[in-house]
Amino acid sequence: MGFETHQGPAHVLDRVSLAVQKGEILGLVGESGCGKSVLARSILRLIPSPPGVLLGGQILFGDQDLLKLSEKSMRALRGQQISMIFQEPMTSLNPVFTIGHQMREVVRTHKPMTKAQANAFCCSMLATVRLPDPDNVLQRYPHELSGGMLQRVMIALALACNPALLLADEPTTALDVTVQGQILAILSELATAQNLAVIFVTHDMGVVAQLCHRVAVMYAGQLVEEALVHDLFAQPAHPYTQGLIASIPGQTPGQLQTIPGSVPSALQPPSGCRFHPRCPKSTGHCALHTPQLLTVADQHKVACHQAHNRASV
Amino acid sequence: MTAPLLTLDKVCKRFLVRKNFFGSGRRWLTAVDQVSLVVHQGETLGLVGESGCGKSTVGNLIVRLLAPDSGEIIFDGRNISTLSGQALRAARAKMQIVFQDPYSSLDPRMSVGAIVALPLRVAGLYQGTLLRERVISALAEVGLGEDSLERYPHEFSGGQRQRIALARALAVQPAFVVLDEPTSALDVSVQAQILQLMAELQARHGLAYLFISHNLNVVRHVSQRTAVMYLGAVVETGSTEDLFTSPAHPYTQALLASVPVADPRQRQNLARLKGDVPSPLDLPPGCGFHPRCPLAFDLCTKEAPQWVRIAPGHEVACHLHQ
Numbered sequence: 001m002g003f004e005t006h007q008g009p010a011h012v013l014d015r016v017s018l019a020v021q022k023g024e025i026l027g028l029v030g031e032s033g034c035g036k037s038v039l040a041r042s043i044l045r046l047i048p049s050p051p052g053v054l055l056g057g058q059i060l061f062g063d064q065d066l067l068k069l070s071e072k073s074m075r076a077l078r079g080q081q082i083s084m085i086f087q088e089p090m091t092s093l094n095p096v097f098t099i100g101h102q103m104r105e106v107v108r109t110h111k112p113m114t115k116a117q118a119n120a121f122c123c124s125m126l127a128t129v130r131l132p133d134p135d136n137v138l139q140r141y142p143h144e145l146s147g148g149m150l151q152r153v154m155i156a157l158a159l160a161c162n163p164a165l166l167l168a169d170e171p172t173t174a175l176d177v178t179v180q181g182q183i184l185a186i187l188s189e190l191a192t193a194q195n196l197a198v199i200f201v202t203h204d205m206g207v208v209a210q211l212c213h214r215v216a217v218m219y220a221g222q223l224v225e226e227a228l229v230h231d232l233f234a235q236p237a238h239p240y241t242q243g244l245i246a247s248i249p250g251q252t253p254g255q256l257q258t259i260p261g262s263v264p265s266a267l268q269p270p271s272g273c274r275f276h277p278r279c280p281k282s283t284g285h286c287a288l289h290t291p292q293l294l295t296v297a298d299q300h301k302v303a304c305h306q307a308h309n310r311a312s313v
Numbered sequence: 314m315t316a317p318l319l320t321l322d323k324v325c326k327r328f329l330v331r332k333n334f335f336g337s338g339r340r341w342l343t344a345v346d347q348v349s350l351v352v353h354q355g356e357t358l359g360l361v362g363e364s365g366c367g368k369s370t371v372g373n374l375i376v377r378l379l380a381p382d383s384g385e386i387i388f389d390g391r392n393i394s395t396l397s398g399q400a401l402r403a404a405r406a407k408m409q410i411v412f413q414d415p416y417s418s419l420d421p422r423m424s425v426g427a428i429v430a431l432p433l434r435v436a437g438l439y440q441g442t443l444l445r446e447r448v449i450s451a452l453a454e455v456g457l458g459e460d461s462l463e464r465y466p467h468e469f470s471g472g473q474r475q476r477i478a479l480a481r482a483l484a485v486q487p488a489f490v491v492l493d494e495p496t497s498a499l500d501v502s503v504q505a506q507i508l509q510l511m512a513e514l515q516a517r518h519g520l521a522y523l524f525i526s527h528n529l530n531v532v533r534h535v536s537q538r539t540a541v542m543y544l545g546a547v548v549e550t551g552s553t554e555d556l557f558t559s560p561a562h563p564y565t566q567a568l569l570a571s572v573p574v575a576d577p578r579q580r581q582n583l584a585r586l587k588g589d590v591p592s593p594l595d596l597p598p599g600c601g602f603h604p605r606c607p608l609a610f611d612l613c614t615k616e617a618p619q620w621v622r623i624a625p626g627h628e629v630a631c632h633l634h635q
Contacts, residue, residue, distance in 0.1 A: 031500040132588075146589045176363035176527065176590075181571040181583030203500060206530075206573030210580060229577040247505035248575045249534035258509055259502040262470050 012038050012266050014221045015057070017293070020214075022164065025191055025198040027212030027229070029205065029244070033263050035221040036201045040167045043199075044084055045074055061165065080110050083158040087170040089150035093142040099153055100138030103160070110161045125156040129186050148179035152186065159190060166191070169201045184211050205248055209233055214299075217241050220264055220274040223293055227300040237302040237311075239279045273305065281306050316390065317351040318489055318521050319375065324348045324384035324394075326370055330594060342594050344370040346545040347384070352489065357515065357522040359536030359553060361529055361568070363590055367545040368525045372491040375523065376410045377401055389488065406436040409482035413494035415474030419466040425452070426462035429481045436485050451484040452477075454517075455510060472503035476510070483514060489521045496531060508535060529572050533557050538626070541565045544601040545593055551627035561629040564602045600632065608633060 012035045020026045030036045041047050043059055045066065059066040061082065066074070086092050093102055103125070104118040113121065119138065126134035129152040142150060151171060158166055168187070172180040188211055191198050200212060208215055208229065215232045217225040217240065225238040236242045246257030261278040264270055270277050276286040286305055293303040296311035326345040331338065345367045352358045362368045373379045375386060377393060386394040393404050409432070412418040419428055429448045433439050439447045449459050455476040466474055475495060482490050492511070496504040508531065515522060526532050532539055533553055540550040541562065549562040560566045567585040574581060586605050591597055597604050603613040612632050621634045 031502060148589055177529070177571045178363065178567060178586040179589065180573075181585060182587075184573070185582075185584035204573065205501070205575045209575045209577040210573040210583060233575065233577050243502060245575065247502050249505070249508065249528075249530045258505040260506075262472060262503060263500075 011055075011269065012221050013042065014269075016218070016221075016223050018216055018223065018226070020165070020197045020199055022197050023192065023195045024214060025188070025200055025212045027208040027215040028199055028201045028218065029203060029208055029215060030218035031203060031263050033266070034218045035266075036218050037169050039218070040084065040169050040199060040201050043165075043167060044078055044082060046084075079106065079158075079163070080161045081163050082165045082167065083161070083163045084167040084169065085151070085154045085158050085171045087173050089147055089154050089171075089174070090142065092154055093150065095142050097141075098138065099140055099142065099145070103138065103153070103157055106157055107160050121160075122156075125160055126153070128159075128190070129153075129156045130182075131156070146179075147175050148182065151175060151179075151183055155183070155186065155190070159194070159196075162194060163196070165197045165199070167199050167201070170203070171200075172207065173202070173204070180207075187211070205245060217244070220269055221266055222274060222303065224275065224304070225300075225302045226293070227297075227302075231297070231300050235297075235300075237296055237300065237307040238275075238304045239281050239306070240275050243278075243280075273303070275304075318354045318389060319350075319352040319523075320385075320387040321348055321350040321371070321375070322385045322387070324371075324374060324381045324386060326367075326374055326379060326381055340594055343545050343596060344593060345374065345381075346596075348542075348545075348547050349384075350540055350547065350550070352521050352523055354488070354521055355515070355519045356538065357524050357536040359532035359539040360523060360525045360542060361527065361532050361539060362542035363527060363568075365590060365593065366542045367593075368527075368542050369493050371542070372410060372493045372523060372525050376405065376408055376491055378410075402435065406432075406438070406485050407487050408489045408491070409485065409487045410491040410493060411475070411478045411482050411495050414498050415471055415478055416466075416498070418478055419474055421466055424463055424465055425457075425469075425477055428466070428477060429484050432481060432485050438485060447484060451480040454483065454514065455480045470503075471499050472507060475499065475507050479507075479511070479514070483518070483520075486518070487520070489523070491523045491525070493525045494527070495524075497526065497528065504531070511535070529557075529569060541568065544590060544596065546601060546630070548602065548631070549627075549629045551624070551629075555624060555627045561623055561627070561634060562602075562631045563606050563608050563633070567607075600630075 016039060028036045054067065100122060103122040104115065107113060107118045107121055122138055123134040126137055131137055131149060131152050172183050175183065202208060212229050215227060215229050216223055219240050225241045236245055243259040247259060259278055264274065272288050273286045273291050276282040291303045291305050293301050294308055295301050296307055324345060325347060328342045328344055330340045330342050348371055360368050360371060374381050381394050385392050388404060389407060396404055426448055429451055430444055433444055433447060452461060457476055496507050499507060514520060524532060524536050536553050539553045539556045540547050543564050549556065549565050560569055570581065570585045571583055573583060588605050591604060599615045600613045600618050603609040618630045618632045620628050620630050622628050623634055
């Protein structure tokens, strides 16, 4: 996936390959601007074109290629089989309609129902996300609810049609930590109960450790490491992942590890390995050759020359 | 122990909220309720709490961007709670603030040089070449070169902007800086760089910080002492070590237990608290935390708890410890 910008083309996603299984929560982590949100949105084809340009690749959902579907069949798929929740629950809902109005509209778009049936259905959906007093919530306007309540409404909406895949783009970043805890607990419970595949986009390694089964780490538009969550935290293979884990405050007392520099621009990514200018272990080789994402251990892939050398010895 | 640099004594701040355009249906919102804190020279006091608990209002009251309704703010031996005009400006030369969002706290139409020079001009400390030299050295301290003088905020990344905001705060060589969520808008690797920088600057200049944050991990890392706020009131204070290892208030306990630990081997029950923070327009009677408190009993709904010292320097406002 690339974007046409007035400063020339920007390669925002570069040959990213990922798979997520039913019932699995895949964490997608990386810093701002690494392309993780673009990836989630590309799956639903929500990237406007122009400026977005698809340069190649395929997105398989089951065995159909989403990139080859017509806009009409894509519309039927959105919400029905793949749905998404966003970071800002406040801006995801229309402020001039009641929660009930908006929920009924979504439900009735996908399922033929009378208004009363839809109302009852919405009530039961709100109950599954443990919102107290769902009847009352349906009559309220978005501004009357707190962020945590709105995000629960969004989750209820996203799961209304029993989708197979849920894309969650930083759904708890705007929330307080005690409320974040509640939301994560609900998500994890529903994912198990409904055998739902979840792609959970976040920059918070703590959330990843608590929630996800498998983790993919992105840097500057590329996938740099992919592993089961236990392996990733126990033996991070890519220096970027190592830096990311070490820069979480409160882990070890004393000095906080830092990654020098900042994320490079997508307009002019560094040559070779994109992390090499910030990497403490880079060599001349890294600046010239792009490392491939190779398997170094069971279900553990990494794109780093050093890690490959270590693994092959 | 020497006299504290900053003392807050039962500081209160209420805001008037109008229900409609015409000013009828006035209600008072209690943002800060009887808050008492001390900050000593050279130390970092962490102030934690969830959004809307009044922690930023406390920061704004200290640097007197807001005036308290009651209570006293003593800074460097002087009561600054009622100062205004020239006297307030003079007091502010010793205390500065850094805000959360480096995208809105720097004027996009001012060059970086002008931004950093402004507090020095206001304080009337330097002029001409001396002013320029002071600005350059302030920028150098935060790791920015002379070439940034003529550039504008939009040319810098979030982390660099926060460095500019720090340079602006430190230019007048204050003794005390309020850091209001200084790293919340930054990525974790950049956050680590800024935290490191703030620690270096503190050591070099003997600065005292009030570090306001909702991120408990960050507060644990940077502060020697920590105060926890809930619904406008401080509920627990203590050394960071005591407070994080043996939290006494049920709210502090729940807050700490809700922080996701970056270790998949320790999966936690993250949903420790039910419900949301009540509206500060409509404070619950008794202890503000009782509607969400898993351990609340009769007394909690009736009487506000008194402060109890449970260990040296560790105090809590909770009926369970009375």
